[in-house]
Each structure stands twice: as C-alpha cells, then as structure tokens.
Amino acid sequence: MATHAELVQVFGEDGVITLDRSDVASHGVRSADADVLCSVGIPVTADIFFTMKVDGPYEAFTVFEAETQDRPARFLVLGQGSKGDEIAHADQIRYAVELESGNVFMLALEDGELTSHVDTINTTLESFVEVLYRIELRRQELAGSSVEEARPYTEKLIAELTSRDERALAPDAFWGGVFETLLRTGVPEIREGSRMAIAKALDALLPEGQPLRWATGTAMGEGVQELSAHRADGYWLLVTWGFSDLDGDLDLDTGTSGLGFELTMRVPREADEEMPPGWALQTLRNLGTYVFGEGYPFADGHRMGVAGTLGPEGSRLGALAFVTDPHLGTLDAPNGRVEFVTAVGITREELAEAKATGNEAVLARFTGEHGVPLTDVSR
Numbered sequence: 001m002a003t004h005a006e007l008v009q010v011f012g013e014d015g016v017i018t019l020d021r022s023d024v025a026s027h028g029v030r031s032a033d034a035d036v037l038c039s040v041g042i043p044v045t046a047d048i049f050f051t052m053k054v055d056g057p058y059e060a061f062t063v064f065e066a067e068t069q070d071r072p073a074r075f076l077v078l079g080q081g082s083k084g085d086e087i088a089h090a091d092q093i094r095y096a097v098e099l100e101s102g103n104v105f106m107l108a109l110e111d112g113e114l115t116s117h118v119d120t121i122n123t124t125l126e127s128f129v130e131v132l133y134r135i136e137l138r139r140q141e142l143a144g145s146s147v148e149e150a151r152p153y154t155e156k157l158i159a160e161l162t163s164r165d166e167r168a169l170a171p172d173a174f175w176g177g178v179f180e181t182l183l184r185t186g187v188p189e190i191r192e193g194s195r196m197a198i199a200k201a202l203d204a205l206l207p208e209g210q211p212l213r214w215a216t217g218t219a220m221g222e223g224v225q226e227l228s229a230h231r232a233d234g235y236w237l238l239v240t241w242g243f244s245d246l247d248g249d250l251d252l253d254t255g256t257s258g259l260g261f262e263l264t265m266r267v268p269r270e271a272d273e274e275m276p277p278g279w280a281l282q283t284l285r286n287l288g289t290y291v292f293g294e295g296y297p298f299a300d301g302h303r304m305g306v307a308g309t310l311g312p313e314g315s316r317l318g319a320l321a322f323v324t325d326p327h328l329g330t331l332d333a334p335n336g337r338v339e340f341v342t343a344v345g346i347t348r349e350e351l352a353e354a355k356a357t358g359n360e361a362v363l364a365r366f367t368g369e370h371g372v373p374l375t376d377v378s379r
Contacts, residue, residue, distance in 0.1 A: 001126050002133045004040050009135050016041040017052065019061065023187035027063050027076055027211070030102050032124045044080060046132040047139060049178070050095060052079040053215050058094050059107070065117075066107070074099045075107070078128075085106075097125045104128040106174060120167070121174045126159035131175055135162060143189040150187050154179065155266065191248030194257040194333035195241070200238065201331050201340075206230045212275070220249065224288035229276045235374055236276040238265045240284050243291065244338045258338035259297045263287060264325050264342045266374045279311050280375070287320075287343065298341050300321055300324040302355050309346045311377030316321065321359045326372050343376035 007016045018041040024034045037346045043052040052060040058077050064152075065074050081093035094107040104122040123129040144352055158179050162169040170176050190201075202211070212229040224242035245258035254260075267280050283306075291297055302322040310317040324330070325340035344363055348355065354362045366373040 011043045014043045051082040056081045098227045122168045144189045145187045146184045189341035192334040193246045194244040195246040197333040234256045235266045236269045257338050261339045298322050315348045315377040318348040319351035344373045
C-alpha cells in the first residue's frame, strides 16, 4: 500500500489528513483501519471522485448508525463525491467505512437523509485509499497522453488493483466501471491553479503557526470558496480564496488567474484570542457575493459604502477602501497574476476624504507599527 510520504508527494502536504489514535479509538475503529487513518492518511480531495469537504449532513469522520439491506450497521464517514459534471448529484453521495467489517461503502442521501441504498466499493479501507492514490498518480504521470499511449499503463494498473481487491474491480462494481472508462479515454494536461502559489506566499509571510480555514460551500463563480485566518503579532490576517482560479479549472488566456486578485483584511487580535471576529469573515464573504453577482472586481484605489456599519453595534465604520496589500503585493501563479488587495474599514467621513485626496493618504493614518492598515471597529 502507498505510504504517507507517497500520498503527500502526490496530493501535497495540505492534501492529506491523518487522525490521532485517541480520536480513532473512541469510534471503535478496527486496528487495521486505524493504521490507515493515523499512519497513512486520507486524501482531502481526489480528482472528481472524492472529497472530504462535505456539503450538508454527515461530515467527514463522524459516526452514525443506519439500516442497510442486510442489517443495522455503524459507519465512519470519509467524505462525499467530488463536485463535477461527470458524477451526477455528487453531493448526495457519502463514502463511509463500516466499523464492524471494514468494508467501504457508497451511501446515497435523499432530502438530507440516508436511504437504504448501500453499495460496497472496497473490501478494505486500505484498498479504497490505494485506488484514490493510484488514479491520481496515473493522472499526473500520464498528463497529456492519448488513449493509445495511456492504455498499457491503465491495463497494468487494473491488474495490480484487482490482485489487491478483486471485488472492487469487478465489471459490475463502481471502480470497475470507472476503470473501464479510463481505458477508453486519454489523460488531459494538468492545469495548475493559483492555490499553491497563494499558500507559499502566506507561509513565507507568516511561517509560524497553523492557519484556520473554512470552506464556504459556495459554488465556483458565485462567491469565494474558502476563507483563511492567520495569526500575526497584534492582528489577524484574513484571506479570501476563490476570486483567482485556485485549481486551474478555467481555460483563460488573460494573463491573470481568474479575476486576478484575492482580498485580505487585517483586524486587531488579543494575545489569547483563538478565533477572528465573525463579522470580518462575513464581510469578505459578502464581498465575494457582490463581485460575482455584479461583475465588478476590486483593485487598488477602489472604495465603497456598505449597508449599515462594519462590526458590532456602535461601530462608526460605514465604508471600505481598497489598496494593494503592502506585505503580499502581486504574485505570479502558474495560470496568471494574482494581486492581493487589502480591504480596510473606514468611516463615511473618511470615505468622502478618500474620494477627494485618494485612499493612500487616508489609510496611512491607520498603518502604525505593523506597516499595514488595520480595520479597527473600536476607533
């Protein structure tokens, strides 16, 4: 079976999740499955087939009981079908390991509830992870290959996986159908997006500590897909993910990645503060909805009023000014440029002043020792 290091090489450091043995033990997971979950890991996302980023109920690594065609059973959820036109209703699929047998099942949801339709797709969790790994490895090693060029590799791969889990690769099984399709298709070129370049830029700026991350559940083209929060000395750095083309999904020749920017915002942080303020995250998310809904991207020098005020009741900040992020600037991603644009909360009086004199003169007053302007709702 693939090792943790091999999974990381294919899916990336942030693309593989391992669990603590204490957490796994509390679920009653079998020893062999615990070794996979804790020592090898599970890919966060594997092509169009699997993702741990669950939309709706039954999130990854939750345990539930359900009636199957044969008997009541306890399951540990692994993830869902990944979004894509190739798999209909992917968000209504859950992959889960049955705790007693160790078999991996594909479960169907209907109106947010599990149905009795349960298909065994792998006889072991080890086999399930191996299939995801080998499919992604094939995609990377054969990128750009024609059907004829890819066939010998695919045939050998089918034989190797069949020797491990014959039931999973049977012609009438799910993976059997997947590999039958792979035999008849070539392998597209891999289009790398902006995600890795953004992550590297943030890691270089703030190498200490683990950032907080949230998936918004918003579809691509309707808003930002993710938000992250990074602890700095005296403030939170909040970042959007999704104005740029994160995963190379768009075939554009514009010189920019997607819309060509991501937003940042910095808000004060107390030394013992573990979570950023919810209003700031919601503001960035709302700006994503605005941009994709109205078709007006943000750039250095822009400004706008907001409905009501930013932050809690009593805040005087009723507008936003935008400036190129002084610390992150612009980066060159594989699929084009990405400019980091900082959104800064200002009063309506300061908005009028910025219209007359420009954003930089106004925002310079809020820069201070950090070298970047903060959005401080207490001022």
